[in-house]
Amino acid sequence: MLAGDxxxxxxxxxxxxxxxxxxxxxxxxxxxxxxxxxxxxxxxQANLVAQIGIVVTGGLVRLTGSGLGCPTWPECVDGSLTPxxxxxxxxxxxxxEFGNRLLTFVLAALAIAAIVTAIVWWRRRRAAGRYYPRSxxxxxxxxxxxxxxQALLGGVTVLTGLSPYAVAAHFxxxxxxxxxxxxxxxxxxLVQPRGATHQEPPVRLPRVIRLLAIALLISSAxxxxxxxxxxxxxxxxxxAGVESRFPIDPRTISWLHADSVWLFLGLIAGILVALYLVPxxxxxxxxxxxxxxxxxxxxxxxxxxxxxxxxxxPVALHMLGxxxxxxxxxxxxxxxxxxxxxxxxxxATAKKSNAR
Ligand code: HEM
Numbered sequence: 001m002l003a004g005d006x007x008x009x010x011x012x013x014x015x016x017x018x019x020x021x022x023x024x025x026x027x028x029x030x031x032x033x034x035x036x037x038x039x040x041x042x043x044x045q046a047n048l049v050a051q052i053g054i055v056v057t058g059g060l061v062r063l064t065g066s067g068l069g070c071p072t073w074p075e076c077v078d079g080s081l082t083p084x085x086x087x088x089x090x091x092x093x094x095x096x097e098f099g100n101r102l103l104t105f106v107l108a109a110l111a112i113a114a115i116v117t118a119i120v121w122w123r124r125r126r127a128a129g130r131y132y133p134r135s136x137x138x139x140x141x142x143x144x145x146x147x148x149x150q151a152l153l154g155g156v157t158v159l160t161g162l163s164p165y166a167v168a169a170h171f172x173x174x175x176x177x178x179x180x181x182x183x184x185x186x187x188x189x190l191v192q193p194r195g196a197t198h199q200e201p202p203v204r205l206p207r208v209i210r211l212l213a214i215a216l217l218i219s220s221a222x223x224x225x226x227x228x229x230x231x232x233x234x235x236x237x238x239x240a241g242v243e244s245r246f247p248i249d250p251r252t253i254s255w256l257h258a259d260s261v262w263l264f265l266g267l268i269a270g271i272l273v274a275l276y277l278v279p280x281x282x283x284x285x286x287x288x289x290x291x292x293x294x295x296x297x298x299x300x301x302x303x304x305x306x307x308x309x310x311x312x313x314p315v316a317l318h319m320l321g322x323x324x325x326x327x328x329x330x331x332x333x334x335x336x337x338x339x340x341x342x343x344x345x346x347x348a349t350a351k352k353s354n355a356r
Contacts, residue, residue: 048181059319063312069097073155111143142180164232212271213336220329226257
């Protein structure tokens with residue numbers, strides 16, 4: 001069946017099924033190209049990069065003790081949206097906190113561009129009776145919804161005097177947004193490669209690999225969650241004057257966090273071995289190796305910051321590393337769960353006989 005043979009104007013059962021699918025399945029994607037342009041993909045990637053970037057810049061606010069450089073929200077200081085010279089806070093802290101707030105507008109602009117572009121794309125495809133995975137539209141809304149939630153949560157964080165619970169929630173919501181952006185980027189990239197001559201049914205990887213990828217995601221989430229608790233119980237509250245912490249011994253929770261990392265690394269080793277025992281797309285092995293490399297580096301930074309009394313440069317690097325580890329884990333899982341296969345070799349194919 002050729003791309004475009006099927007009318008997706010909302011009348012067929014297939015279309016109705018597609019509309020309830022959270023993520024386009026390989027079958028859907030094999031129906032034809034999704035018509036996503038290079039510009040759209042770039043925009044989605046820019047959203048992912050920006051959402052990771054704001055975690056690091058937000059971290060710098062906390063690590064330089066600038067969290068209350070603007071003591072109120074949404075105004076910076078009572079009666080002014082921007083910092084004023086009459087404020088008690090140092091100009092350095094005011095600039096960092098206010099600069100981070102301004103970045104929200106960059107994020108919002110990228111997020112609005114992503115959803116508007118996706119809506120235009122969707123309307124065009126629908127009008128032309130062409131295939132469109134509706135879930136792509138849903139995921140294109142993630143950056144905007146996430147940015148609005150984070151702007152409000154940022155306000156709560158300031159208004160609660162940098163409560164560690166609000167700071168932790170702020171970080172975890174960012175992780176959810178990053179996961180949504182990864183799905184968006186992956187989904188917009190998964191199209192039938194140009195020149196593919198024959199479509200094969202999608203390959204299902206062995207169950208053990210799929211289970212390992214799910215276990216990796218869960219353990220990555222645990223590592224990140226425990227990391228956030230470590231931060232919340234440690235010295236980096238966001239402002240030198242704020243003593244509010246989780247009532248947990250930072251040393252004990254740090255070791256628990258590190259132990260969960262060892263489990264995570266073990267699972268990475270397991271999936272790497274599994275990916276070499278069966279023929280799988282080369283790209284999956286590359287993703288697993290990337291995850292292994294970044295995770296080992298992240299672990300090393302973790303130990304360095306722990307033994308050196310959490311100075312801010314490695315802590316900031318550790319925040320970036322956490323975003324990358326999480327994003328790559330999601331990326332690997334998505335690759336393992338849906339492997340399209342084309343006979344022209346543009347995507348290395350796994351043999352069906354091995355896919356049970
Ligand atoms: C895959 C490896 C790792 C990941 C994904 C990870 C992730 C995280 C995350 C998400 C945070 C919280 C960041 C924040 O809320 O600002 C954190 C904090 C922390 N992690 Fe890790 N971590 C890893 C390895 C390690 C290791 C091996 C150690 C060694 C003990 C470690 C020590 C710490 C410490 C001390 C903090 C608190 C830093 C602070 O005071 O802000 N991490 N980690």
